[in-house]
Amino acid sequence: MAVLLGIAAAILLGSSDFWAARAARTTPSVTVTRSAIIVSTALSPLLLLLTPSAWILRDVVIGGLAGLTMISGLLMLYRGYSVARMGIVAPMSSVLLGLVPVLYDAVRGVRPGPVAAVGIAVGLGALVLTSWQPGGHGSASIGIVLGVASGVAFGVAFTLLGAASAASGLVPIVMQRITGLVLLLVLHFTGSAPFFATERSGRRAVVAAAVFATVAMGALQLGFQRGSSGPVSVAASQFATVAVILSVVFNRERMRWWQAIGVGATAVGVALMALGG
Numbered sequence: 001m002a003v004l005l006g007i008a009a010a011i012l013l014g015s016s017d018f019w020a021a022r023a024a025r026t027t028p029s030v031t032v033t034r035s036a037i038i039v040s041t042a043l044s045p046l047l048l049l050l051t052p053s054a055w056i057l058r059d060v061v062i063g064g065l066a067g068l069t070m071i072s073g074l075l076m077l078y079r080g081y082s083v084a085r086m087g088i089v090a091p092m093s094s095v096l097l098g099l100v101p102v103l104y105d106a107v108r109g110v111r112p113g114p115v116a117a118v119g120i121a122v123g124l125g126a127l128v129l130t131s132w133q134p135g136g137h138g139s140a141s142i143g144i145v146l147g148v149a150s151g152v153a154f155g156v157a158f159t160l161l162g163a164a165s166a167a168s169g170l171v172p173i174v175m176q177r178i179t180g181l182v183l184l185l186v187l188h189f190t191g192s193a194p195f196f197a198t199e200r201s202g203r204r205a206v207v208a209a210a211v212f213a214t215v216a217m218g219a220l221q222l223g224f225q226r227g228s229s230g231p232v233s234v235a236a237s238q239f240a241t242v243a244v245i246l247s248v249v250f251n252r253e254r255m256r257w258w259q260a261i262g263v264g265a266t267a268v269g270v271a272l273m274a275l276g277g
Contacts, residue, residue: 002227003274005219006235010270012216014242016209018250021243023205028193029078032206034184035197037071039210041177047218053169060168063175066160071180073153075187076146084143090131090240092147093154095124098237100155101162102230110228116276123234123269129262130241155233161221162229173217231273241266 016036023032073093080089102120105111112120157176164172188195197206216239223232241263247253255263 002223002232003235003270005223005226006232007238007270007274009216009220009223009232009236010238011242012212012219013236013239014246016212016216017239017243018246019205019209019212021247023197023202023209025202026199027197027202027206029081030075030184030187030193031195031197032202032209033071033074033078034181034188034193034195035203035206036210036213037177037181037184038196039207040214041181043210043214044174044177044217047170047173047214050218051169051222053171054167055171056165056168059164059172060175062160062164063172064179066157066172067176067179067181068183069153069160070157070176071183073150073157076150076153080143080146080150084146088143089147089150090133091128092144093151094127094131094237094240096148096151097154097158098124098127098234100152101159101233104159104162105228105230110230112228112231112273113276116231116273119269119272119274119276120231120234121269122265122272123238126262126265126269127237127240129258129265130244131262132258158220158233158236159229162224162232164221164224166225170218170221173221176217177214231276235270235273238266238270 020032020036023035027035077089077093080093098120111117161172161176197203216236220232220236223236244255244259245263248255
C-alpha cells in the first residue's frame with residue numbers, strides 16, 4: 001500500500017509539473033511557483049478532513065522545515081535551469097531526490113528486501129533516462145552543483161516528512177505549504193517578478209498545478225506513514241516520467257528513444273518495489 005501511494009503521488013506530481021510547465025510559457029517560473037503555492041496553501045486544510053490529524057509540536061516543526069527545504073530545492077532547480085542545460089540539472093536533482101531517503105533508511109538500519117532493492121536501483125536509473133535532454137547552454141559544473149544541491153534539498157524534505165508521526169496525519173503537509181509560502185512571500189520583496197499569475201490561461205494552469213500538487217503531497221504523506229520513506233520516495237520521484245508522457249500525449253513533444261527506455265524501466269522499477277513490499 002505504501003508504494004502504491006507513492007505511485008499515486010508520482011502521477012499527481014507529474015500532472016502538477018505538466019500544468020506548471022504550461023503556466024511557465026507565459027509567466028515567470030518564480031511567479032508560477034508562488035502562485036501555485038498560494039492556491040495549494042489555501043486548499044491544504046481540506047486534507048485534514050481525509051484522515052484523523054493531531055497538531056503535535058514535533059511534527060509541526062518537521063512540516064515547517066520540510067517546507068523551507070522543498071522551496072529551497074525548487075529555487076535552486078530553477079536557477080540551475082537558467083545557467084546550465086536541463087539535461088545536466090534535472091537528472092542530478094531527480095536521482096538525489098529519491099536517493100537521500102534511501103540512504104537515510106540505510107543509516108537507520110531499514111533496508112529493503114532484494115526484490116525491492118532492485119526496483120529502487122532500476123527506478124533511479126530510469127530517472128536519468130527520462131529526464132535527460134540534450135542541447136541547451138551554460139556551465140556544466142554550475143549545473144551539476146545546483147542539480148545536486150536541489151536534489152539533496154528535495155530529498156531532505158521527503159525524509160523529514162517521512163519522519164513525522166502517524167498521529168499527526170496530514171498536519172505536516174499543511175505546515176509544509178504554509179512555511180513554503182512564507183519563504184516565497186519574503187523573496188517577492190527581493191525580486192521583480194509579478195506576485196501572482198495574471199494571464200488568464202496561466203492562472204488556470206496554475207490552479208490545476210496547485211490542485212494536483214496538494215492531493216499528491218497528501219498521498220505522499222500517507223505513504224510515508226504506511227512504509228519506509230526510501231521506496232515511497234523513489235516511487236514518488238517517478239513523477240518526471242509522468243510529466244514526459246503527458247507532454248508527449250498533449251503537447252505532441254517527441255519522445256526520444258532513451259526516454260522510452262526510461263518509461264519502460266520506470267514501470268519495471270515500481271512493479272518490483274511493489275512486489276518487494
